[in-house]
Amino acid sequence: MTLRADARRNRDLLVAAATGVVAEEGPEASLNEIARRAGVGPGTLYRHFPTRDALLAAVFEGRLSRLCEQAEELSASAPPGEALVAWLRLLTVHAMTDKGLGARMMLPTSAASVDCWAMLRAAADGLLKPAQESGHLRPDVDFTDLVELTAGIAQSAPDPARAHRLLTLTLDGLRIPPARA
């Protein structure tokens, strides 16, 4: 199952090149350009990553595991309500990196990101349930709701400050509820 040495090396070169190019040009960056910068032929890129999303997922993996670590740290160091909100803010920032790569990878739309999705979900569940059990988060909200809302905000907000505001609004609600008895 392990790759031949040169194949392994080419794979690493491709992921490194893709990381650089995607950081500069976003997730629609030219695949030929990535292969060129990695010093391999386009065919080699396709051999290792049959689809664009497969390559993007490899680029994305490192950042994703960082986000999962942070979820654990927050869950250990802050009260449930605050930990969840803090992590949602990290998730939003994250979704804005690399001109939309983040938002693209965290939505379940791209079938290649099934692994990413599972990792994210596991990390989030550790924050979600305590927040609900302690009465800080509505019990009818689930992981999918949170990801879609934060990904949407990240795609629409022109800058991080706007994203921060939109997330705050979403947490608190736009509507003024009728006064309670």
Next chain:
Amino acid sequence: MTLRADARRNRDLLVAAATGVVAEEGPEASLNEIARRAGVGPGTLYRHFPTRDALLAAVFEGRLSRLCEQAEELSASAPPGEALVAWLRLLTVHAMTDKGLGARMMLPTSAASVDCWAMLRAAADGLLKPAQESGHLRPDVDFTDLVELTAGIAQSAPDPARAHRLLTLTLDGLRIPPARA
């Protein structure tokens, strides 16, 4: 200022062709394909619409004016809070049409859509202020907030039913507020 007869005709053919192609393939549809279907050369397309967004704006105009009409109708026929919510739902559905054309055009990102933005804003203001004055909408929320939130939802939600749910969540808020005294 009026166009020569053949130029006028070509312009109309281009918008009609673009409307069809964009409905099928979304806002990234091939411009050469649009020119081909309109029966003109690619140069003619560029003469009339120097950028892709200029062409998309022309396609978008019809739908947009419909949305403005609906804002007026709602504002006349429903109480302020309900009228605004109903219109936000229309806006969301609208932003999902043509594989993202709507969301793309209502964000102020594309400089070519300045006119669209102004039209939308005028329509929305007639609903926003009454809702705030009657105590149904938070007074610190503005038009930009509403557009960015609905555009975000439209981009992230996989289908209209999900979009409906996400908008409801955003209106009501995710967080459970501490009990009031």
Next chain:
DNA sequence: ACCTGAACACCGTTCAAGT
């Protein structure tokens, strides 16, 4: 096994030549 890179059909965009 794996890599190479030429090749194909396409794209956005431009511009000399026409009417």
Next chain:
DNA sequence: ACCTGAACACCGTTCAAGT
């Protein structure tokens, strides 16, 4: 004035030929 369509540099993707 406006239109045409060939042409250019690029893109994603494939595949025979090499090692």
